[in-house]
Each structure stands twice: as structure tokens, then as C-alpha cells.
Amino acid sequence: MKNNRLNYIAALSVFLVIVSCGNSEQNQSAAAPPPASFPVTQIQQKTVTGYTDYPATIEGIVNSDVRAKTSGYIEKVYVDEGEKVRKGQMLFKLETQSLSQDAGAAQARINVAQVEVDKLIPLVEKNIISAVQLETAKANLAQAKANYSGVTANIGYATIKSPIDGYVGSINFREGALISPSDATPLTTVSEIDQVYAFFSFNEAQYINHLQNAEGKTKAERIKNSPDLSLILANGTEYSEKGRIQTSTGQINQNTGTIKIRAAFDNPNEILTNGNSGKIRFPIEYKDAIVVPQSATFEQQGNVMIFKLVEGNKVETSIIKIQGTVDNLYVVESGLDTNDKIVISGVGKLRNGTVIAPQDTTFEEAIKPITPLFRN
Template sequence: MKKNFYHLVTATLLTVVLAGFSSCGEGKADQQAAASQTPSLPVISLPVKTLTGYQSYPARIEGVINAEVYAKISGYITDVAVDEGQKVRKGQVLFRLETQSLNQDAAAAKANVNAAQVEVDKLKPLVEKNIISEVQLETAKAKLKQAESAYNSIAANIGYGTIKSPVDGYVGAINLRAGSLVSPSSQTPLTTVSEIDKVYAYFAMNEKEYLNFIMAADGGVRDEKIENLPQVTLILANGEEYPQQGTIETVNSQVNENTGSVNFRAVFDNPQRLLTNGNSATLRVPKTYTDVVVVPIESTLERQGSTYVYQLDADNKATATEITVKDEINNLYIVSDGISKGDRIVAKGIQNLRGTTTIQPQETPFDSIAAPIKKSFR
């Protein structure tokens, strides 16, 4: 009897112990399964940074002085005295026109002047002796002036046959060569002489961009704001940055009705004559943001026109949080609302998250996600 009782107790205890071991094993397995279902994702803490971004606009380059050269008389070009790209001085001969017929007219006009002068000289002593009236002398003098005027006009036209540079500068394209017939009514200039020690860069902003730009500038009235506008830069057609910075000098006060844009003009020094009339470039206007919260674009998600990050709480629960993006520089969003300095967000893999998700955070340096941070334009 006792022996059977001891066997029963022993079997019961063994069953309890085995059950305990079994439950412990199942608990650890459940914990491991739960851990395997919790995603392990990189997490960054948000800093504040000072960044400079650039808004870019197509620009057209022109010389500060851009003088088109036209013929003042009709005639055939007999000589082109300069070449394209040549530096010339004001008054230097550029073209010569055929003036043979004008020379003949000038000789005839000069003969008329001489004849009129002889008539005046003949009448003067007769008037002094009261042989003829003074009216006859005055009439002769008037004829002399008419003859002189006709001669001077022809002589001036002969002078116009030698076409000279109106300014110091560089010769542009020569559109007509020797043998071409030109006239004052020609629509195409013979050439253009440009002074390019300084050049203008013309560009335009749409109305919204213009208002934001001017309103953000320091100063009271509009003229003060223009004086305080930042220096601008040029990206040349080959992708290189022009070494000189420029200054925005003028802003058109009217919106173009056809394009809805406002025209700007910036001036650049051009000591190496690298820029010339007709060049194209991209003008960059800088904008600096000081001590702003930034988020890597890679760490954001776009949904129905809104931008989100997955923000972590103290329990490592990641929740979608909407942010307000103020600007974009390189691979960073500048954020004006929604998150703050020091907040933790999921750096990568957020496209797989839904709702509120507990994660295993892998603390990651911010710059390993956002670097390299460089000045850029878009």
C-alpha cells in the first residue's frame, strides 16, 4: 500500500516538473518568435544645420554697351577693315563704301559754291557805290548759302561712306562682306560692337517667385531691398562656375502680361573677356537657412501630396508623422513644422511600416544617411 502511494507521488511530481520545463521552453520560444517579428531598423536623431541652397534661372548674356552698326547711306561695301572678335577703339574704321558717284556730285556742288561766291563778290562793290540795291546782294548771299548747304550735305554723305566704330569694344559677327549693297533701311546691322569689360545677365522670375524673393530681402522700400539682395553666380554652358560673382542691379517694376514674369538684370565683371555678347548661362540666386531642422529625403514618405516620417517614442514605437517641407537642398528636406531637434526617426525602410509599429532601433549617425552635404542648385 505504502509502496503504491510513493510511486503515485513520485509520478505526480515528475509530471509537474516536466510540465514546468515544457512551459519554460514554450515561453522562450514565444519570446524568440516575438523578437523575430519586431523589425530592426536604423534610427537617427535630427540635428539643426545652416545650409545654403540655390534657385537657378536661364540667363542671357550681353555686353554693357552693345552698339549695332548700320550704314547711313546706300552703297556697295568696298572694304571690311576689321575681323570678328577684334578689339577696336571709338572712331576706328570698320567698313568703307563705294562713293564715286557722290564724289562727282560733290565736285558739281563745289562748282556751284564757287560760282555763287563770285556773284557775291561782284555785287558787293556795286552796292557800296549805290549802283544796285542791297536786296540784290542779299539774294546772291542766300544763293551762296544754299550752294554751300548742298555741298556740305554731299560731303557729309561721302564721310558716311567710311563707317567707324561708335564705341570702344569688340567686333561681333560681320553680317555683310565686300560687294554687298547696303542702305539706311537695312534691317540687319553690318556688325555689333560690344564693350565686355562688364556684362549684363538678364533673367526672369514668375510673379510668385518674385514676390517671395523681394519680400524676404532686407530693407524697407523696394529700392532698399534691391540694394540688399545677395550676390549671384553663373553656371556656364560647359557646367563650370564662372569665377566672378554678380550683383542684381535692376528689377523691372511691371509683370510681363504675356509671360507673367518679372525681368531682372545682374552685372558681372569680365576681366578675362570670358563672357561675350550672346552667351547663355544659368544664374543662381542663393538662399541661406540658419539653424533649421533637416531630414534626409530618403527617410521620408510621400502620401497623397503630404510628406511623412516615422517618429519614435520612448517605447520605440514608430508612428507616421506629417512634416511641413520648406525647401530642398541636396538630399535634405528643410522642415518648418512637425518635428523638432533631437527627435528620433526611422532612417531607412519606412516604406514597409504600417500604422504604429514597435521596432528594434539601430542608432545610426545622421551624416551616414545624409552625407555628403554640399551646396547645390536646382
């Protein structure tokens, strides 16, 4: 009887262990969640255009400094700053009273020298005096006339006129100021702004990239084939006219490591003027490039990472090298090809080797910019 009882207890224990194990396996199966869903897309090539902004300064296509050719006090200023003037229009007038007195004295010396010549001519003809004396008198007369011409020229220089059609800049001297040809500061600057120059700079790498990407065998051909440029004005708006690169200095500035570029813009509405500032927006076309949305990437130890979908619906991290940025996209130089599928969002929730439930998304939908819910 006792053995039967022991056998019963042993059998019951085995049964309970088996039942317990079965329940444990069922509980574990019930606790394991299904793989989380993540959108994925097949990599494709696409031609996109990005833009890089460069600070620029604006100058009139012709900037002519107006300077005095003679010394004197300014008697009258005939124009105001910003005024449109014509070539030859009077801008300044210098006081000429002392010059007029000098001209009178010079004219008197001419008269004296002329009298001397007239007196000596008959004496030379009669061989009373040497011809050398007459030649000396004639030389004195010529010198007197030259002096007079110099004085009258200075009187003419006292009227200072515009050298070109254009707009008057800052007027640096006013009535009563004493000026001279040696002054470092011009009276004003007249700028022709029917067309303007925009000056900006490339660093060495940017300059080389531009020359390599532009079509043409020579530098002149590459410049001619450069893309149209946009100008962003100081108020943030885009200027209505497109510009073109005309030339570059051709030499790297050893102090700054940059090369100066000159672009030209038409200015039919005279919005731009000498001294304006802005930004040149330079387009860069990436032909048949691999692009990915920035939302599909994350940074780790200075590297840009992305999750590829591999066998068994697992994700695997991969380092990608970025060539450029276009809106919400990265242009990929290396690390991906068109055989790859990538996770396009939610990458912050993933770890290397995670199994996911992939949701196929079209490439165009994957790279579409996300519309913000709120705007400032």
C-alpha cells in the same frame, strides 16, 4: 473497476490538454521575433544654404550697332568677326565716286553764287539796284554752301568707324553690298565685354521671396544686400568670377508671369562674350531651419511623410511640408519640431504603429550625405 478506469481516462485527458496548452504558449513565445532595429535621431535646427538655377543669357555691358549714315556700296571691310577694335578704328568704307562728283558740282554752284554776290555788291553800294537782289544772291550762296557741306559730310560718312572699344560681332554685309541708313540689320555689332550682363527671370513668387528675405527697407537696399551669384557655363563648369544683381525691370510680364533680373559679372579673361548662355546659381540661406534627410521620408497620396518615434517605441506617420531642398536634405516648413525623434532610414519596411528597437544616431551623422559605391 470500470469507474476507476473511467476516472483514469478523464484525468489523463485533462493532463494532456494542460500539457498541450503549455506547449502552445511556449511555441507562440518562441515564434514572436524581437522588434527590428532602426536608426533614429533627435531633430535639431541648422543653417543651410541651397541653390536654385535659372537659365541666363549673356550680353556685353555695351552693345553698339554699327549702321551706315549714308547709302552706298561697300567697297572695303577692314575687320573680321571677333576682332578687338578701338574706338574710332575704321571698320567699313563705302564707294564714294558718285559722291565726289556731287561734291564737284556743289562746289561749282558755290562759285557761281559767289560770283553773283560779288557782282551785285558794288551795284547796291551805288544804288543802281535794290538791296533785296543782293540779299537773294547771298541766300543762294548760303544754300549752295549748305548743299556742299551735306555732300562732303556724306563722303565722311562713307568711312564707318567703331563707336566704342570692343569686339566685332557678326558682319552682316560684305564687299559689294548696297546699304542704306534705313536697313533693319546693322552692318555689325561691337560689344564691350570687360564686364558682362547676365539676364535671367524670377517668377512672381520667387521675386517676392527674394525681396522678403533680403535685408533692407527699400528695393535698392535689398538689391544691394543680395548674395553673390555663381554662373554655370554651357560646358557645365562654374565661372571663376562671382556676380551681383544690379537691377530688375520692376514689373511682372503679364504674358509670362516673370520679372527680368540683370546681374553683372567681371570678365577679366574675356571668356564670356555677347550671346553666351548659362545658368545663374542663386543661393538661398535657411537660417536655424529644421532639416531632415530625404532618406527618412516617403510619399503617400501626394504628401511627404515621415515616421516619428512615440511612446512605447512605436512609430507614427506624420505629414511634413517642405520649404526647400539642399543636397540630400529637405528643409521642413511645418510638421516637425525639435522635440521629435524620427526614423532616418529603412522607412519602407515600417507601418504606422510598428514597434521598433531604436538605435540613437547623432544628428550630424544622420544628415551626412551617403557616399555612392559606384560612380559613372
